[in-house]
Amino acid sequence: MSCALEVVNLSLSFDFSEGKTDREKQWVFKDLNFKITEGDFIMLTGHSGCGKSSLINMINGVIPHLKKADVQGDIYIHGHCVTDSPVRERTKAVGSVFQNPREQIIFDRVADEIVFPMENINETPQRMRDKLNALLSMTGLLADAQTATLSGGEKQKLMTACTLGMGQKILLLDEPLANMDVRSAKELLELLKRLSDEEGYTVILSEHRQELVLPYVDKVFFCVKSFDENVEMTLEIRDNAENYECDLSSLPDRTSRKKTNVAADAEPVFSVENIDYRVGDRALFDNFSWQINRGDEWVILGENGCGKTTLLNLLFGFVRPTFGSIVSPYNKKRNKRKIGYVLQNPDYQLFMPRVKDELYLNASSPEFVEQLIRLFGFEHMLERHPLSLSEGQKRKLGFACIIANEPEVLFLDEPTVGLDDEGMEQLLRALALLNEKTGNDRTIVTVSHDKRAIPYLGDQFLVLSHCEPYLQFCNNKTPPTSELPAPMLTERAI
């Protein structure tokens, strides 16, 4: 097999301080060297904010051609040096799927979005039609669906389909599974594996959910902290993925935060009574009923696009059911303040000039905020602007700001997306801290696909599905002993 990608002495720095020599500068990484042969399937993993996305963006040319940075060293694609080639040149050989698919969608119809890159590379209409049909059947998306009504996971599938349609032999995927349900994620991984094994595609996939990706990959590139104080990270390459074990031992014991005195006759806080809800022509809920009692900890599971986030929005009152009603003491405007809702994208909830101001805004007690600062390790960034933080740090800050208000009801929408194991542990410990502080009557409703976190996020599970019967209730009070909490929580459901 010939070499698909070679990186020689590659260094990256965002330190633009004047007068500093290369030795004095702060480097994200320095003098990286690796070779990837055609047909390799590689997982790129490591802590949040360690530079995985930057490495991917250097290979496809986004850094430094679209995002300014100091880059040294050379990149060879299929033996040709592309260091000075702009993004559009490299795109001929390298396909990229980025994080935040919502920001990349141009068209209002799924089919138009998928064929757009094919139009750019001068494909014939017939070939476009064939590829479109294949990609639609692979992703399960509908050609005429409106892109604005797709869920986060469906948008991610759409962007992946767009890239696969271009047919480049090197694929770079930056957390493409973040919002996908396990079944969709496995389908995508199987497809990538097939492309890599049978058609010689080279795949580099960055992902935190190591246990999901590991069975498919040939090599693991692990971003680890560098020993050089001027360099943040370096790469550890494990040639044989089978010898690599993911470390989840640091996670807290689920039983340690199991509730002991939840009242058997707890009052209902949300009674969903026979609601219907439609998005366009799609019926998301049809005669759906559900009850959440005070102190309950529910996790909503289900395939992409089955209405998990919509259900949170219905409970909060952002959207109203087409038919039926949701009875809750929190329907009153003055009680809405007692609900904390952590959104998928933290950018919407951060606006103060400093991290400190953000945390203390609306905080119920300064002592609790200080505990959260220590827990999340915000001590050294209190004076920083919240939007200057990395994505993982912003997510943790957004979460901390909401729970600092000590809400009676907490809605969490994919709280662990993009978080490494350490970040996830901090988040779970913060939830335990919140419960410790305010007793056991906190009600938590979480939407998650994250197999790592689900067993720790609740003890009752609501499974939504497109298929008939589209709804199942799973009440499982037994703490999970394995990776999944109960036999009824099939992988399809997560």
Add this chain to the structure above:
Amino acid sequence: MHMCKETRDIHPILLLVFSLLLFVMGLLFVKSTWFWMYVVTFSVLFLLFRFEKLMLKLIPFVLAFGLVMGSLTLINGSMQDALYAIYRVLALGLAGVLSMSIRPIHLVRALNQLCVPRWISLGLLIVIRFIQIFREEIKRIRQAIALRGIRFASTPALWSRAFFIPLTVRMLSISEGLATSLETRGFSTDSAGSSFEVICLKRRDLVFSILFLTCLTVFAYLFLRGH
């Protein structure tokens, strides 16, 4: 071989041109005694060609905007001036029915077929798309503000901060995301690209054009004769 897709949509370039014509002519005709005939004639034509859903959607906007414009004009002008202001909004509404029925992707493809440079057609598309994104983002930011318990009535400065900072950040982030996405999906101003479907003139377009232009000519004649 390129296939012409059979749809009920009128050709996007025709819609764009007719929409502009309808608006400009409408502004010229507002002071004519038969202006209401102009509105009724084209409304009937639009109903014949199944634009009823869009017309229904636009009625609340035309009523609200017309009343606002009429009321503002009434402050300094006469009742007649206020009526003319409402007529201008009606002309805008009529033109809006046609322009809003254009599917952006069809317009881009039709412009590409006319060899309009791709940076112009795609630029136009992104501008159209950005209006929609802007609306969605504002909705989400207002929801996020409500979630942090901030009210404009009690803390207007904080509310403004919570609104404008995320809005700016999101707009910049979306612009950057779109630019990167375009580059990595092979968009280039140097290449003409191919087209998934050919937008061609159909019999329905011809019938619509003949009826539209006939009506417009009649009103133009009435207008010129009046002068």
